[in-house]
Amino acid sequence: MIGVLRFLAQLALYVPLMVILGYFSSAPRFAHLPQDRALMRVSFSHAGERLRECHQRTPEELAKLPPNMRSQLDCPRERSPLKVEVELDGRLLLSLDVPPSGLHHDGAATVYRRIELPTGRHEIAVRMRDRPHGDFNHRATTTLDLPPGGSVLIDFDNARGGFRFRS
Amino acid sequence: MLKLVHRAGRWAFLRVESFFNLAFGDRLNPLYYLGPISYFLFWIVLGSGLYLYIFFDTGVEEAYASVEQLTHGQWYFGGILRSLHRYASDGMVLTMLLHLARHFVFDRYRAFRWFSWVSGVVLLWLIYSAGINGYMLPWDRLAQFVVIATAEWFDWIPVFGGTLVRNFIFPENVNDRLFSLLSFIHIGIPLAALALLMVHTQRVPQARTSPPWPIAATLSAALVVLSLLKPALSQAPADLASAVTVIDFDWFYLPVYALLYRWSPGEVWALVGGATALFLLAPWLPPKRRRVSKEGFHLLVRPDNHIISVREGESILDAGLREGIAFPFECRNGGCGKCKATLTYGEIDPGNYQKDALSEAERAAGKLLLCCATALSDIEVEYEPTEPLGGRPIRTYNARVTRMNRLAPDVMQVFLALGPGEQLDYYAGQYINVLLPNGEHRSFSFATAPHVQGEIELQIRLVPGGKFTPWVFDHMQVGDTIRFEAPLGSFFLREDSDKPIIFVAGSTGFAPVKSMVEHALHIGLKRNMLLYWGVRRPQDLYLGELPRQWEREHANFKFIPVMSDPAPEDHWTGRIGLVHEAILADFPDLAGHQIYACGSVDMVAAAHPAFLARGLAQEDCFSDTFLLPAHKPGGAAEIMKPGGGR
Numbered sequence: 001m002i003g004v005l006r007f008l009a010q011l012a013l014y015v016p017l018m019v020i021l022g023y024f025s026s027a028p029r030f031a032h033l034p035q036d037r038a039l040m041r042v043s044f045s046h047a048g049e050r051l052r053e054c055h056q057r058t059p060e061e062l063a064k065l066p067p068n069m070r071s072q073l074d075c076p077r078e079r080s081p082l083k084v085e086v087e088l089d090g091r092l093l094l095s096l097d098v099p100p101s102g103l104h105h106d107g108a109a110t111v112y113r114r115i116e117l118p119t120g121r122h123e124i125a126v127r128m129r130d131r132p133h134g135d136f137n138h139r140a141t142t143t144l145d146l147p148p149g150g151s152v153l154i155d156f157d158n159a160r161g162g163f164r165f166r167s
Numbered sequence: 168m169l170k171l172v173h174r175a176g177r178w179a180f181l182r183v184e185s186f187f188n189l190a191f192g193d194r195l196n197p198l199y200y201l202g203p204i205s206y207f208l209f210w211i212v213l214g215s216g217l218y219l220y221i222f223f224d225t226g227v228e229e230a231y232a233s234v235e236q237l238t239h240g241q242w243y244f245g246g247i248l249r250s251l252h253r254y255a256s257d258g259m260v261l262t263m264l265l266h267l268a269r270h271f272v273f274d275r276y277r278a279f280r281w282f283s284w285v286s287g288v289v290l291l292w293l294i295y296s297a298g299i300n301g302y303m304l305p306w307d308r309l310a311q312f313v314v315i316a317t318a319e320w321f322d323w324i325p326v327f328g329g330t331l332v333r334n335f336i337f338p339e340n341v342n343d344r345l346f347s348l349l350s351f352i353h354i355g356i357p358l359a360a361l362a363l364l365m366v367h368t369q370r371v372p373q374a375r376t377s378p379p380w381p382i383a384a385t386l387s388a389a390l391v392v393l394s395l396l397k398p399a400l401s402q403a404p405a406d407l408a409s410a411v412t413v414i415d416f417d418w419f420y421l422p423v424y425a426l427l428y429r430w431s432p433g434e435v436w437a438l439v440g441g442a443t444a445l446f447l448l449a450p451w452l453p454p455k456r457r458r459v460s461k462e463g464f465h466l467l468v469r470p471d472n473h474i475i476s477v478r479e480g481e482s483i484l485d486a487g488l489r490e491g492i493a494f495p496f497e498c499r500n501g502g503c504g505k506c507k508a509t510l511t512y513g514e515i516d517p518g519n520y521q522k523d524a525l526s527e528a529e530r531a532a533g534k535l536l537l538c539c540a541t542a543l544s545d546i547e548v549e550y551e552p553t554e555p556l557g558g559r560p561i562r563t564y565n566a567r568v569t570r571m572n573r574l575a576p577d578v579m580q581v582f583l584a585l586g587p588g589e590q591l592d593y594y595a596g597q598y599i600n601v602l603l604p605n606g607e608h609r610s611f612s613f614a615t616a617p618h619v620q621g622e623i624e625l626q627i628r629l630v631p632g633g634k635f636t637p638w639v640f641d642h643m644q645v646g647d648t649i650r651f652e653a654p655l656g657s658f659f660l661r662e663d664s665d666k667p668i669i670f671v672a673g674s675t676g677f678a679p680v681k682s683m684v685e686h687a688l689h690i691g692l693k694r695n696m697l698l699y700w701g702v703r704r705p706q707d708l709y710l711g712e713l714p715r716q717w718e719r720e721h722a723n724f725k726f727i728p729v730m731s732d733p734a735p736e737d738h739w740t741g742r743i744g745l746v747h748e749a750i751l752a753d754f755p756d757l758a759g760h761q762i763y764a765c766g767s768v769d770m771v772a773a774a775h776p777a778f779l780a781r782g783l784a785q786e787d788c789f790s791d792t793f794l795l796p797a798h799k800p801g802g803a804a805e806i807m808k809p810g811g812g813r
Binding site: 006009010012013014017018020021022024025026027028029030031032033034035038039041043045101110111112114148149150151153155166167 | 190322329419
């Protein structure tokens, strides 16, 4: 009789343990992005223009250099930071100054931002300046209908014409 | 504050464990085997994982499909193993965290335990890493979430700065090689964890790495039932072109990932890094323990008669097991009471245990639980061995006194004969417990060698005011009956060595030495033997002619008597001083020797570390001691454990 009671008592303790394991291994569900929201990500890696322009070395300057380093063009390594702005329906949503990577600031600048948006139709404008002076020199605009759970990615590829919207 | 947390935690653990004891009994309570259960679950995870790996295809399209095929196509085996893989790993997180919490609240993570604690913390992160990595493999929506969240989290670190997540930003960025890499990591991290797990447990003397089989069987059955009732399933296939919205979530492994989207990645790094640093540094954080000397305290273990060291905060059980003492134990958590022993001298902290395992009355009578008690001074503990030495059973005998010789004013030689047909097998150097009518016992070593049949010789030293020895000197007659239990003790001649032997006898500690030397000479032992017999004055060498005779008759035996306090009228010209100091003077290097020391506890306690410091190996140092009256609780007037005539 005691054996039976003990077995039942053990069962009564194992069942909650298994319930805990079974339940919390998959529940409660996690709302990474609420059902009524969409996602916009800005992600690209781009090397800005050089901070200072290249210049042609004069014969005197070349003569001062070792023979193996007498390159006609003198190009400073440091690149310009990127200035990136994103507008949603005419309202400024994002404004970033992205420094170039590398110890000598001569690498590409990388942007990654994750922004949750309300669903529906939106006008998205993005612009970037990748030179030290002047106005934004890369721009793009699009109008998208973002469903719940929809996603739009703003990418930049200079070789493919600049900004791209992928959804 | 920390002490309050410890106290509250201990209270909670003891209450819950007590409740579980009602159902499982105190020897099969799973809460006493949290570490071994974690180990066992790890094996389930490894075993099931190997099977899953056979059927897992490392390709973008194939990964999801192969897991689905395994889950549904062979639900009866592959599906169950997949579920077991998940639930066992979830269970392992649970038991590991409980295991860690228990050691924390019971303050078993500081001082010498720092290594086990730190390796345990590292182990916890390895298991977490392996588990999180495992969720990337099925390439469903959860996998998509986990890889992107991991990349986003690591991208917060400036050196990455947003580059990692670009590996998962476009569907075309993910290729088959990713799954080969993930699989490689998912095998590599558990292997590293397994190696560390072995290091982690290897530091604990006789650590269990598997729970008792009834627990293992019940737990396995419960996991299989859970796997059948609620199989682990994939979610929708990963689609990098769309955002992950609401997903089924494993809260054992991924709570930090949920936090990642409530806090900033930097804050989560601060939390995880800070918590890890806090855990890693915990052994050295206040409150400081009471400092004792680095070597801790001495523990004299009966009936083995070993003196060992106990470190600060170390349970007596761990100290004994570390030195090879065959202490009985089961749960190691103060629940079953199997490691109950008697404190015969010194001060201890009894620790925390279930009241069923050790009652107040038992505690008042000097009982303790070896697994919970820690030493607060030099102590002496007596336990009941479960395994007789050499398989020779310990039993009670009735013997008749056949002869008595007064060897010295305070030393009586007593010969006993067993009943007709009775025989007592023992090892040279072991002892008997003479049982007194009041339930107490007095111990005396065999002074005869085991091959001498028919008579047992004891050398009993008079202790004025004692309960037994004055009776021996004043009243015992030839023909009286003595009741005793035997054979006891692990102080005996090791015949499986070829190292030269040094015998050290203090006063009447000569008795077991006599037994061992006579046995060695009887079997023709060729090893060199040197006997140092230390007494106060020459007349205390109550059988001094006997070792001189051995010396004359056997080239491999030498005898050096040492007087500690000779009087001028003794005209002593031999060695003077403490007996162990004579040995230290003669042997600058004791490596390569075996030493058998028998005498007072003070002599052995002084000699033992000095011999070790001279290069003697711990396993070559054997000692048998007797306790002086001053050490006995209540000041009992009699010496309790003679190594031969106390």
